[in-house]
Amino acid sequence: MKCEVCGNKIKKGQDFCEVCGTPVNTIENDVELEKKLTEELKNELKSESKSKHVDNLEKEIDLFDKKTWNGVAKSSQRKLTVLPKVLAVVIPLAICLFMMLVVPYFMENAGSSEFTTKLEGVAIYNTNGIIVNSNGEKNEQFKNHGDLRFYPTFDHEQALVIDGKTCYQVNGNLKPYKIGKNIDGAIIAKSSGDVVFSNTDKKTLDYYDAATGEIYHISDDCPRIDYVAISNNGQYVVFYDNRKDVMMLYEKNGHCDAFVADYLYCIAISDDASRAYFEKYEAPSCTIIYLHDGKYQFIDKNPSWDYVISSDCREFLSYGYEDVHYFKEGYEEAHIVLTGEYIDDVYFASELVEKGRGSFDHYFIDQPSLEQCIFETEENVYYFYDGDKKPVNLDISPRRERRYAFFEDRIIALNILDYKLYQTVAIGGELQKTEFTDIDFNVKEVECNEDMSSIFIGSFDDELYQLVDRKPVFITEYVGDYYGMEYDKYEKKFFYANAGNLYSITNGEETIVNEFDDCAKFTYISYEFGDFIAFEGNTGKKYVRVLGNMLKVRKN
DSSP, X not given: OBOTTTOOBOOTTOSBOTTTOOBXXXXXXXXXXXXXXXXXHHHHHHHHHHHHHHHHHHHHHHHHHHHHHHHHHHHHHHHHHHHHHHHHHHHHHHHHHIIIIIHHHHHHTOSBSSOOOOOTTOOEEEETTEEEETTSOEEOTTTTOTTEEEEEOTTSSEEEEEETTEEEEEETTOOOEEEEESEEEEEEOTTTOOEEEEETTTOOEEEXXXXXXXXXXXXXXXXXXXXXXXXXXXXXXXEEETTTTEEEEEETTSOXXXXXXXXXXXXXXXXXXXXXXXXXXXXTEEEEEEEETTEEEEEEESOOSEEEEETXXXXXXXXXXXXXXXXXXXXXXXXXXXXXXXXXXXXXXXXXEEEEETEEEEEEESSSOOOSEEEEESSOEEXXXXXXXXXXXXXXXXXXXXXEEEOSSOEEEEEEETTEEEEEEEETTEEXXXXXXXXXXXXXXXXXXXXXXXXXXXXXXSEEEEEETTEEEEEEEOSSSOOOEEEEXXXXXXXXXXXXXXXXXETTOOOEEEEESOOOEEOOOOGGGTTSEEEEOTTSOEEEEETTEEEEEOOO
């Protein structure tokens, strides 16, 4: 350390400068002060520098932020401009995917998950997927489904509905109850409503109990529903077991045992399992086998493809190409009752009910005998009344207006020939044909109810008459084009179009009721609408009247 006055070097431990006598403490204090001042100055300079740097940095950040957010804003504007275009593409794609993937899933799984017992006395009918009950209520769940099949019981109080590969049970509650999916086919018992159905992939066979809603497993190896039959009362099921290579008989109580030691198609089985019909294929021929009380009987070979079986399985009828074959218990083999003519239609007093999907053109009828029916060919109309005799030609053209009524021992036919109305009564092989001579005008059309107690006729002068004691009684005159009258057997009403409206007359009454304000003419739509009244409105719209419901249908 040096003296601040003279510059002399101060040795350690000296209190005063040896040259000038200046105290050492003053010098140290001054040195410390200098150091302190120097440090403070340095710190102040650093602080100023740092402040300036921070200010500059904040300015740079502000400038960066402005540039950045301006860019973001411009980018957002660009994104907002592009967004509607993107959404315009994405949203339709999402809707398409939803319709393709999600909607079919829900449609497949649609239906009530809650079992309901049938409503006694409430019938159900199908019209192109719209299921309607006799109370006038409807369910449109299956409307316009192209692959829909509807198989009712004899009384129409229950039905099997097959939509694609999913099957449902439906009754008067109109709440479809899903009982199986991915099915190969299904058959409904025509009296009890029980259903037997097979799975396409698993080759399983299951039984649905219509009284309880329970499903019971029958077989793990039933190749196809074609081999299966269920009795009308639901007590018995016949099926082919592929592993055992035999026809099995399943009882509703759970018992299952071998039935027939052969590879056959079962057509039908009786309610007590004592009678059954089978098909046996040995290319190129087909043989019908009748089983009764444990005995086999080969009754027919190469029959036509449409089969009708009586309710007790004692009678069998086949028709189609050229021949009509008839068999009943006691015959050694089926009789060929008509040959050389193709059968267009067969009419019975009762309705023919189809067996089920997988067994096409097999029908059951709720009557013990098949000997009271009418065959229509391309040229003739025949009355079949006795399996031991040839059908009677009624001398009626199927191409002209004709109506039939069935009674216990006879049938009555009405037909128009040369603009005159005739009645033909067939009792056995005897025919009684008479003309309605009190009709003094040309007859254009005839319509009647089931027993012909009410008969209406239309004239070429566009007038409507009712026959009372075989004499015409004037009802009304048509305004505009005349398009005839139709009888609805479900509502027991006669309908006709007049002046653009739909009118009705209830069977047995005389009052005319305006039912609908848009009816130009009656029309044929398709078999999917059964026997219900179909008509076309004044603007071309098409309707079907189903138990009081006016249902719009597609023009095609």
